[in-house]
Amino acid sequence: GAGVSQSPSNKVTEKGKDVELRCDPISGHTALYWYRQSLGQGLEFLIYFQGNSAPDKSGLPSDRFSAERTGGSVSTLTIQRTQQEDSAVYLCASSLRDGYGYTFGSGTRLTVV
Amino acid sequence: EDKVVQSPLSLVVHEGDTVTLNCSYEVTNFRSLLWYKQEKKAPTFLFMLTSSGIEKKSGRLSSILDKKELFSILNITATQTGDSAIYLCAVEDNNDMRFGAGTRLTVKP
Numbered sequence: 352g353a354g355v356s357q358s359p360s361n362k363v364t365e366k367g368k369d370v371e372l373r374c375d376p377i378s379g380h381t382a383l384y385w386y387r388q389s390l391g392q393g394l395e396f397l398i399y400f401q402g403n404s405a406p407d408k409s410g411l412p413s414d415r416f417s418a419e420r421t422g423g424s425v426s427t428l429t430i431q432r433t434q435q436e437d438s439a440v441y442l443c444a445s446s447l448r449d450g451y452g453y454t455f456g457s458g459t460r461l462t463v464v
Numbered sequence: 465e466d467k468v469v470q471s472p473l474s475l476v477v478h479e480g481d482t483v484t485l486n487c488s489y490e491v492t493n494f495r496s497l498l499w500y501k502q503e504k505k506a507p508t509f510l511f512m513l514t515s516s517g518i519e520k521k522s523g524r525l526s527s528i529l530d531k532k533e534l535f536s537i538l539n540i541t542a543t544q545t546g547d548s549a550i551y552l553c554a555v556e557d558n559n560d561m562r563f564g565a566g567t568r569l570t571v572k573p
Contacts, residue, residue, distance in 0.1 A: 384505060388561050396506035407505055440560065453502060453550050455563040 353377075355456035357443050363462045364433055372428040372459045376445030380452060383426050385418055388440040388458070397441075400426065401448065433463045466491045468555050470564035478572050481543050485567045487553030488535040495556045497529055497536050502550040502566065510538070510551075543571045 356375040364370050376383050385397040396410035400420045411417070415433075420426040430437055440460050446453040471486045487497065496514045500507035511520045513529035513536055520527050524543075529536045540547055550566040 386506075394500065394507050394509075399505040410506065442563075451568065453552075453566050453568075458560070460560075 355443055355445050355454050357441075357456035357459050359459055360457065361460045361462075363464060366435060366463055367432055369429065369431045370433055370461065372430075372441050372443075372461070374426045374428070374443030374445075374456060376424065376426070376443070377452065377454055378424075379447070380445035380454075381423065381448045382446045383420055384444045384446075385426070385428050386442045386444070387412075388442055389438075394442070397428070430461075433461075435463045437461060438463045466555075466557070466560075466562055468553055468562045468564040470551075470553050470567050472567060473565065474568045474570075476570045476572065477543055479544055481571075482539065482541045483543060483569060485538040485540075485551050485553075485569070486535060487538070487555075487564055489553075489555045489562075490534065491555045491557050491562065493558040494531065495558060498554045498556065498561075499527055499536070499538050500552040500554065502552050507552055540569075543569075545571050545573055547571050 358373045362370055381402045383400040387395040387397055398411055398418045399407040415431045418428045438461055440458040442458045443456045468489045477483055496512050498512050499510040501510055511527045516529055516531040524541045527538045548571045550568050552566045553564040554561050
Protein backbone atom coordinates (compact mmCIF):
# COMPACT_ATOMS: atom_id res chain seq x y z
CA GLY A 352 0.00 0.00 0.00
CA ALA A 353 0.88 3.64 -0.16
CA GLY A 354 1.34 4.05 3.57
CA VAL A 355 1.67 2.17 6.83
CA SER A 356 -1.65 0.59 7.70
CA GLN A 357 -2.68 -0.26 11.25
CA SER A 358 -5.72 -2.12 12.44
CA PRO A 359 -7.97 -1.83 14.24
CA SER A 360 -8.00 1.94 14.54
CA ASN A 361 -9.81 1.67 17.86
CA LYS A 362 -10.06 -1.20 20.31
CA VAL A 363 -11.93 -1.32 23.60
CA THR A 364 -11.25 -4.39 25.68
CA GLU A 365 -11.96 -5.63 29.16
CA LYS A 366 -9.20 -5.85 31.69
CA GLY A 367 -7.57 -9.27 31.59
CA LYS A 368 -8.33 -9.99 27.95
CA ASP A 369 -5.69 -10.44 25.26
CA VAL A 370 -5.49 -8.11 22.27
CA GLU A 371 -3.70 -8.22 18.93
CA LEU A 372 -2.73 -5.12 17.01
CA ARG A 373 -1.69 -5.32 13.39
CA CYS A 374 0.74 -3.27 11.34
CA ASP A 375 1.13 -3.54 7.59
CA PRO A 376 4.28 -1.61 6.60
CA ILE A 377 5.11 0.03 3.31
CA SER A 378 6.12 -2.59 0.79
CA GLY A 379 9.89 -2.96 0.65
CA HIS A 380 10.53 -1.38 4.03
CA THR A 381 12.83 -3.67 5.98
CA ALA A 382 12.63 -1.81 9.28
CA LEU A 383 9.50 -1.83 11.44
CA TYR A 384 9.00 -0.12 14.77
CA TRP A 385 6.33 -0.26 17.44
CA TYR A 386 5.77 2.63 19.86
CA ARG A 387 3.28 3.52 22.54
CA GLN A 388 1.93 7.03 22.91
CA SER A 389 -0.01 8.24 25.92
CA LEU A 390 -1.64 11.65 25.67
CA GLY A 391 0.63 14.35 27.02
CA GLN A 392 3.62 12.06 27.06
CA GLY A 393 6.34 11.32 24.56
CA LEU A 394 6.72 8.29 22.39
CA GLU A 395 7.74 5.14 24.18
CA PHE A 396 9.76 2.71 22.11
CA LEU A 397 8.56 -0.89 22.31
CA ILE A 398 10.24 -3.09 19.70
CA TYR A 399 12.22 -2.82 16.45
CA PHE A 400 12.51 -5.28 13.59
CA GLN A 401 15.19 -4.99 10.91
CA GLY A 402 15.08 -7.50 8.10
CA ASN A 403 15.85 -11.01 9.26
CA SER A 404 17.83 -9.89 12.29
CA ALA A 405 16.68 -10.71 15.81
CA PRO A 406 14.27 -8.00 16.93
CA ASP A 407 15.27 -5.42 19.50
CA LYS A 408 12.77 -6.02 22.30
CA SER A 409 14.41 -3.73 24.82
CA GLY A 410 11.43 -1.40 25.04
CA LEU A 411 8.73 -3.94 25.85
CA PRO A 412 7.38 -2.95 29.28
CA SER A 413 6.57 -6.44 30.54
CA ASP A 414 6.39 -10.07 29.48
CA ARG A 415 2.73 -9.55 28.68
CA PHE A 416 3.86 -7.75 25.53
CA SER A 417 5.18 -9.58 22.49
CA ALA A 418 5.46 -8.94 18.79
CA GLU A 419 6.05 -10.93 15.65
CA ARG A 420 6.85 -10.02 12.11
CA THR A 421 5.96 -12.67 9.59
CA GLY A 422 7.78 -12.92 6.30
CA GLY A 423 9.50 -9.63 6.87
CA SER A 424 6.26 -7.76 6.30
CA VAL A 425 3.16 -7.65 8.51
CA SER A 426 3.70 -7.37 12.24
CA THR A 427 1.41 -8.21 15.14
CA LEU A 428 1.78 -6.74 18.62
CA THR A 429 0.11 -8.89 21.25
CA ILE A 430 -0.75 -7.75 24.75
CA GLN A 431 -1.83 -10.51 27.10
CA ARG A 432 -3.96 -10.03 30.21
CA THR A 433 -4.45 -6.34 29.47
CA GLN A 434 -4.32 -3.83 32.30
CA GLN A 435 -5.78 -0.34 32.44
CA GLU A 436 -2.32 1.18 32.23
CA ASP A 437 -1.96 -0.42 28.80
CA SER A 438 -4.48 2.10 27.46
CA ALA A 439 -2.67 4.22 24.88
CA VAL A 440 -2.23 4.77 21.19
CA TYR A 441 0.02 2.13 19.69
CA LEU A 442 1.93 3.43 16.71
CA CYS A 443 3.78 1.50 14.06
CA ALA A 444 6.36 2.93 11.69
CA SER A 445 8.43 1.48 8.90
CA SER A 446 11.43 2.58 6.91
CA LEU A 447 14.08 1.44 4.52
CA ARG A 448 17.15 -0.02 6.16
CA ASP A 449 19.00 3.25 6.41
CA GLY A 450 15.98 5.16 7.70
CA TYR A 451 14.81 6.66 4.42
CA GLY A 452 11.08 6.83 3.99
CA TYR A 453 10.40 6.64 7.71
CA THR A 454 6.61 6.68 7.95
CA PHE A 455 4.16 6.33 10.80
CA GLY A 456 0.83 4.59 10.66
CA SER A 457 -2.24 6.29 12.09
CA GLY A 458 -2.16 4.16 15.21
CA THR A 459 -4.47 1.91 17.19
CA ARG A 460 -6.17 3.51 20.16
CA LEU A 461 -6.45 0.86 22.86
CA THR A 462 -8.77 1.41 25.79
CA VAL A 463 -8.80 -1.12 28.60
CA VAL A 464 -11.90 -0.88 30.78
CA GLU B 465 -8.57 16.68 7.19
CA ASP B 466 -5.98 17.03 9.94
CA LYS B 467 -2.41 16.89 8.69
CA VAL B 468 1.19 17.65 9.55
CA VAL B 469 3.61 18.61 6.76
CA GLN B 470 7.35 18.85 7.15
CA SER B 471 9.82 20.44 4.78
CA PRO B 472 12.24 19.86 3.32
CA LEU B 473 12.01 16.08 3.17
CA SER B 474 15.75 15.81 2.88
CA LEU B 475 18.65 18.16 3.53
CA VAL B 476 22.41 17.79 3.14
CA VAL B 477 24.74 20.33 4.75
CA HIS B 478 28.34 20.60 5.90
CA GLU B 479 29.56 20.80 9.45
CA GLY B 480 29.20 24.28 10.85
CA ASP B 481 26.20 25.19 8.73
CA THR B 482 22.94 26.36 10.25
CA VAL B 483 19.73 24.60 9.24
CA THR B 484 16.06 25.41 9.63
CA LEU B 485 13.46 22.66 9.51
CA ASN B 486 9.81 23.46 8.98
CA CYS B 487 6.60 21.92 10.22
CA SER B 488 3.14 23.18 9.28
CA TYR B 489 -0.08 21.73 10.54
CA GLU B 490 -3.83 21.73 10.27
CA VAL B 491 -5.27 20.21 13.40
CA THR B 492 -8.51 20.75 15.21
CA ASN B 493 -8.26 21.36 18.96
CA PHE B 494 -4.50 21.87 19.00
CA ARG B 495 -2.79 21.02 22.30
CA SER B 496 0.93 20.90 21.54
CA LEU B 497 3.60 20.43 18.92
CA LEU B 498 6.56 18.16 19.54
CA TRP B 499 9.92 17.73 17.84
CA TYR B 500 11.81 14.45 17.93
CA LYS B 501 15.18 13.28 16.64
CA GLN B 502 14.93 9.82 15.14
CA GLU B 503 18.10 7.76 15.09
CA LYS B 504 18.21 4.01 14.64
CA LYS B 505 15.28 2.71 16.58
CA ALA B 506 13.69 5.25 18.88
CA PRO B 507 12.86 8.95 18.60
CA THR B 508 14.49 11.21 21.13
CA PHE B 509 12.28 13.96 22.50
CA LEU B 510 13.60 17.45 21.76
CA PHE B 511 10.93 20.06 22.45
CA MET B 512 7.28 20.47 23.30
CA LEU B 513 5.69 23.75 22.23
CA THR B 514 2.31 24.96 23.36
CA SER B 515 2.47 28.75 23.19
CA SER B 516 3.19 31.04 20.27
CA GLY B 517 6.30 33.12 20.12
CA ILE B 518 8.19 31.54 22.99
CA GLU B 519 11.48 30.09 21.83
CA LYS B 520 12.66 26.89 23.43
CA LYS B 521 16.38 26.33 23.37
CA SER B 522 18.67 23.45 24.13
CA GLY B 523 22.29 23.92 23.23
CA ARG B 524 22.58 24.39 19.50
CA LEU B 525 18.92 23.53 18.94
CA SER B 526 16.02 25.91 19.23
CA SER B 527 12.39 25.90 18.21
CA ILE B 528 9.48 28.27 18.06
CA LEU B 529 5.78 27.94 17.37
CA ASP B 530 3.43 30.26 15.48
CA LYS B 531 -0.15 29.30 16.32
CA LYS B 532 -1.58 32.00 14.09
CA GLU B 533 0.21 30.82 10.96
CA LEU B 534 0.13 27.18 12.14
CA PHE B 535 3.77 26.27 11.86
CA SER B 536 6.91 25.63 13.82
CA ILE B 537 10.60 25.76 12.96
CA LEU B 538 13.50 23.84 14.40
CA ASN B 539 16.89 25.53 14.10
CA ILE B 540 20.22 23.81 14.48
CA THR B 541 23.29 26.02 14.53
CA ALA B 542 26.92 24.97 14.01
CA THR B 543 25.79 21.54 12.81
CA GLN B 544 27.87 18.48 13.60
CA THR B 545 27.93 15.05 11.96
CA GLY B 546 26.16 13.71 15.04
CA ASP B 547 23.15 15.84 14.14
CA SER B 548 22.52 13.58 11.15
CA ALA B 549 19.11 12.01 11.73
CA ILE B 550 15.47 12.21 10.80
CA TYR B 551 13.72 15.05 12.60
CA LEU B 552 10.07 14.38 13.29
CA CYS B 553 7.34 16.87 14.04
CA ALA B 554 4.18 15.72 15.76
CA VAL B 555 1.04 17.62 16.67
CA GLU B 556 -1.19 16.61 19.52
CA ASP B 557 -4.88 17.42 19.73
CA ASN B 558 -7.44 16.35 22.30
CA ASN B 559 -7.45 12.77 21.12
CA ASP B 560 -4.50 11.93 18.92
CA MET B 561 -0.98 12.68 17.89
CA ARG B 562 -0.18 13.06 14.21
CA PHE B 563 3.31 12.83 12.80
CA GLY B 564 4.82 14.47 9.79
CA ALA B 565 6.92 12.47 7.35
CA GLY B 566 10.13 13.83 8.85
CA THR B 567 13.12 15.73 7.49
CA ARG B 568 16.21 13.65 6.86
CA LEU B 569 19.25 15.74 7.75
CA THR B 570 22.70 14.65 6.66
CA VAL B 571 25.67 16.61 7.98
CA LYS B 572 28.88 15.98 6.07
CA PRO B 573 32.33 16.53 7.59
